[in-house]
Amino acid sequence: MTVQTAQDIDRTGFVQAWEEWHRQKEEVLSGPHGFLAITSLRWLSPEPARFDDAPGAWSTTDEGIVVDLAPDEELTVDGTVVRGRHVFGVIAERASVYAGAGDALIEVAKRGGHDIVRPRHPGNALRTAFTRTPTYAPDPRWVLEGRFVPDAEPRPVTVGAAVEGLEHVYDSPGRVEFELNGETYRLTAFNGKTPGALSVLFTDATSGVTTYAANRSLQIGPPDADGRVTVDFNRAANLPCAYTDLATCPLPPTENRLPVAVEAGERIPLERGGAA
Structure with a gap:
């Protein structure tokens, strides 16, 4: 892994790479079955x-999540049409x-030890009205x-x-340390989306002012052989709760509340009253 600093960066390439990162993130968020x-x-x-936005009668049982479909109802699971009683199992x-x-996807999941169902409809007003x-x-x-x-x-x-x-309970492999304005800060890190990568949840002095109050997320690439990492706050990202309840x-863990203003990355969404 190559660790970059501001002095190493070609600004044009840097901005283009950031724009592509943000475009891809927005595409996933606002996709037909995104959050x-x-x-x-x-x-x-x-x-x-x-429920009025999903077929079937849903329950959690010793077998896991179960849906009982009426004679005129069906779902498609792993490419197969299912009717009647279907056991999703323990998630x-x-x-x-x-x-x-139909054109919807029904998310069947477990969060915080609870079985949930979240229907995702492309025509949802929050999605169709989204701009950026x-x-x-x-x-x-x-x-x-x-x-x-x-x-x-x-x-x-x-x-x-x-x-x-x-x-929620996450395994933390350690902490990320960095310096800003002559001060050293430490953030508890969780495992990232790919092997060796890290994920950090944090708030800072902009939270609730110009950035979403509850949290932002930062993905950090795997450390190099000397433990060095690149902390790019330009990619501080909103989580889905910034847009929807x-x-x-x-x-974030309590210790990840930074006392400084991180004026970088994503700001309060327009849907939450953020400034354009």
Whole structure:
């Protein structure tokens, strides 16, 4: 891995790379079945329940998540049309499976130990009205050299969630240290989306002012042989809960509340009253 600093960066290439990163993120968010397409968040119980935005009566049982479909209802699961009673089985924590229902997808998942169903409809007004996410202009000065300090053993860290009363537990392999304005800061890191990569949840002095109050997320590439990492706050990203109340996003660990203003990355969404 090559660790970059502001002095190393070609500004034109840097801006183009940032624009492509942001374009791809917006594309996923606003896709036909992205988070903006979610129409409800249903918490399942042993008592079968029907919902107006998904076919079937849904429940959680010893077999896992089950749906009972009426004679005129069907779902498509793994390319196969299913009718009657269908057992999705026990879903792992933070995992999701999807069932097709016309042009909609029904997300079947587990979050914070609870079985949930989240229908995703392309015509949802939040999605069709979406235009863009406001951001700070990309600035190489917010590309910092950091250092990953591993723990002797991964440690479980319990954090809150955007849904009151819900908790998430993540394994933390260590901390990321970096300097800003002559001060050293440390952020608890979780495992990232690819092997060796890191993920950081944080707030800062802009949170609730120009950036979303609850959290932002930063993906960090694998450390090099000396533990060095690139901390690029230009890619500080909103989580889905910044746009919709139908997300169960984790909150940052208490120690990840930075006392400085990180004026980089994504800002408060327009849907939450953010400035254009």
